[in-house]
Amino acid sequence: MAVSGIVKGITGLAIAVLMSASSLAAEEGVIRLVPAQSSIVSATLTAPQLGRHGLETVSILSSRRLCPGQTDQLCFPAALQNLYASHDFMPLWRDPALVEELLLQVTALAETHKVPGLLQRVQELQQLSQRDDQRGLDLLATDTLMAYQSVINQMINDPSTLYRPASFTLQDQQLTVTPRITVPLTLTALQQLRPAGNHFDRLVAEMRRLEQAQPHGVYLSGRPAIKFGAEIPNGDKLARMLNTYGDLSDQDFANVMKTDQVTGGSAAPQFMNTGVLHQAIRQFQHRHGLKDDGVIGPETAQNMARSYEQVAQLLALNLQRNRVLQRHGAGEVLQVNIPEFMLRIIDDENVVFESKVIVGRSSRPTYLFSSAINHMVVNPTWNVPETIKEEDVIPSMRRSPDYLARHNMRMVSRWSDDQSIDPAQIDWSTVSASNFPYEFQQRPGPDNALGQVKFMMPNDFSIYLHDTPAKRLFNKSKRNFSSGCVRVEKAHDLAYYLLERQRAGQSATYDNLLRKRNPATINLRKTLAVDFIYRTAWLDEQGKLQVRDDIYGYDDDSTVPQEHDYIAMMNYR
Known part of the structure; x- marks a missing residue:
């Protein structure tokens, strides 16, 4: 029987072998049938090579941005060869729940927009998951898991990257360090890679919901402020946005949008800052840590102008910060x-x-x-810090020589000194704040x-x-x-x-x-x-x-x- 016939004939097993075609050909006649839960063992002297089944007709473009230093279509080809060879080139992602968990976590990271190419990698994984031949998905999922772990390691090694302009790419230094993957993969092991916190699933669901929402189109200036009882320009858009965020209930939203609930008759309806709409504005302000007076001023307007995509990105970024x-x-x-x-x-x-x-x-x-x-x-007692001494206290003494007395403060050579120095001895007009030799202390x-x-x-x-x-x-x-x-x-x-x-x-x-x-x-x-x-x-x-x-x-x-x-x-x- 030809090798291809054997491969197609082994139900649930050989069809998923990830060995290259040339390696399979070299092994023709020595592959032995084994139970589905076992593996295929190589008996040739030539080391079998990992194939690219399922990827031959697919362009994996994400790697150009995700791992720009890599010439292969995958980021970790050598590591993948070693991993699959050590497990007889058998697939690692046969449980759909594993793929779903990987996509969930990688999507949450990709939404930060700090990992170039990762959103594209998610799309490629989703496309491969729809194919009958799942071997390409298996290879790309494992490569993605390695990339994902590498980015996590970068975050943990330098947490400040999550608080400043920075992007995570896999350069030569990261590509030479192979992330550890324990086989067989388990859902528990994958879930341990999640950021800390109890609300991961809810957060990702909220991010997805906001990403899929239509743009709200709310662009108010807050100048002049829209006070209680005033008309809200494009109030229908504001009402819809407040409903999307949950500040305005579905029932109240439906009532607000009825033409008989707004002034203006059959002409362009007017939405007023009153009633349930006013209360929803206050709820929006409260959720944003603003003064919840229901007045749409510049600060409230600025927060309302933030797009759904920007909010989703903020959620994603703060979720990753939980890691550090x-x-x-x-x-x-x-x-x-x-x-x-x-x-x-x-x-x-x-x-x-x-x-x-x-x-x-x-x-x-x-x-x-x-x-x-x-x-x-x-x-x-308050030992005045250097910055406050230079920027606040000394300039205040230049303007008002009784500043220390009025603030129950004294001047000392060292904070531990019992003896105070009379500030009248100092010509404050000539003092240099940067090299002033004394300290200030408040009793x-x-x-x-x-x-x-x-x-x-x-x-x-x-x-x-x-x-x-x-x-x-x-x-x-x-x-x-x-x-x-x-x-x-x-x-x-x-x-x-x-x-x-x-x-x-x-x-x-x-x-x-x-x-x-x-x-x-x-x-x-x-x-x-x-x-x-x-x-x-x-x-x-x-x-x-x-x-x-x-x-x-x-x-x-x-x-x-x-x-x-x-x-x-x-x-x-």
């Missing part, structure tokens, strides 16, 4: 989401504490890093910039959490006002939380120290993991889309942050 969050193991972790201006303590995916926070302004960003709170200082008190307590953690950036006397700033929707450290609205509640998890009854000690108004340090035997993160798009626990402004320019490739040093992604735990 430091693993803190079991137990609680305190997360400060900088663009959301919120702090949460999460225990086994449950939020057990939350507070509004104030983070670093765009010119003085809060660093991205991980650490652990290991002590807290009650009634702290404990109700107006201390750190409030009544600060929460300390190891890091190289002088970043910590602290109380603040300026409580009114927490009423603002956007709260990037600090010089890098994070002000906590519920600082005292956080202190009680940390102390009670040490040992019951510790809160009384804290209260006593507050009354004494002297600086005191409380060491925490049981530390609390902390992550400073930058998440601008996600689904909340109710499945609602949340979006926040990119205050540091880490999302938008056209808006480059002033310094990428702030994307430290260091782990000090």
